[in-house]
Amino acid sequence: MAMKGREIILGILQSGPHTGYEINDILQTRLSHFFDATFGMIYPTLKKLEAEKLVTKQQISQTDRPNKNIYTITEVGQAEFSKAIGAPTSDEILKSDFLMHLYFSQDLPKDQVTVFFQEEIARKEVKLVTLQAQLATWIENGMTERQKVTFDYGIAYYTATLAVLKKAVKSNQ
Amino acid sequence: MAMKGREIILGILQSGPHTGYEINDILQTRLSHFFDATFGMIYPTLKKLEAEKLVTKQQISQTDRPNKNIYTITEVGQAEFSKAIGAPTSDEILKSDFLMHLYFSQDLPKDQVTVFFQEEIARKEVKLVTLQAQLATWIENGMTERQKVTFDYGIAYYTATLAVLKKAVKSNQ
């Protein structure tokens, strides 16, 4: 059984207390190339985690900004997380809507396919730049050697697939 | 809205009538690097598609093997598929349980992490070999230029990430 939203959030809280908003930010910047999350998943999960005593909530009132809830992992939460991190890893899952379209695009006009290519290239370039831009601050705030591998993996992935896409869009024209 | 199971199955049926078993086979060999399916999804989807008249079912009795159902796409199904294939593509989604483990592995012993690396490398090598082995028969049975791009994408992806993984497992030892 792969690690799900609950374990990911527990994992992020291991590096210190955070709000749901901050958890989302970490997910969007540093883990976005191998996991994706939305607020619609984060807040309900945090609520369940609190009900199960895996995290505790501290409410902070703010005047200039909305009030916030800071979540801290408990010992029970730590134990649950340790169990999950030691469990065997499962298969990676990639769902590419772009490749799906391309695979079945035999009846689409060339121009339409070119647009799909360009959109996918643009998306990947944004992802690549976002990830690369993270590196400096990430190292400052403490990046482990193992986390560096997840970073390298993302860069290699985007770089290699962008090359294929850019070559293909040329021969499509 | 990304293409879901129903559109994928409709897409496969565009290249001719197939059984659920055959659909699974195509998915596991040629599309497995960007989509994954299970029988638990395929058969119920086929049933819904038939109820909605997007496909028709022909029952074939066999003596030496189990009976089978051959599904054929209808005109309504064609129309639905054309609509889906022309719609904008959405973001790719990658979920890597291995990278998740690696990212949060600070408390795991080196040996355990090495095992995770080796397992992931083995999985990817199998995927790479399976995909490469498909090429010859795929070309014979008709592979479009665009499908060739999805193939190249998969090869580039596995090759690039395997290189990162192999380098990292060495420095981990």
Added chain:
DNA sequence: TAACGCATGTAACAGGTTACATGATTTA
């Protein structure tokens, strides 16, 4: 004045997963 950042939450729903159930023939 529009957009963005901060900040949280719910309800309905869709979609797929997992586990189970069956069984003959062929290949290693």
Added chain:
DNA sequence: TAAATCATGTAACCTGTTACATGCGTTA
């Protein structure tokens, strides 16, 4: 004789998605 191939299906469940709802302060 164990395992793989062919072949289909259901039921319960889980997890996450989408859309909606609110609202102030700051920056462009």
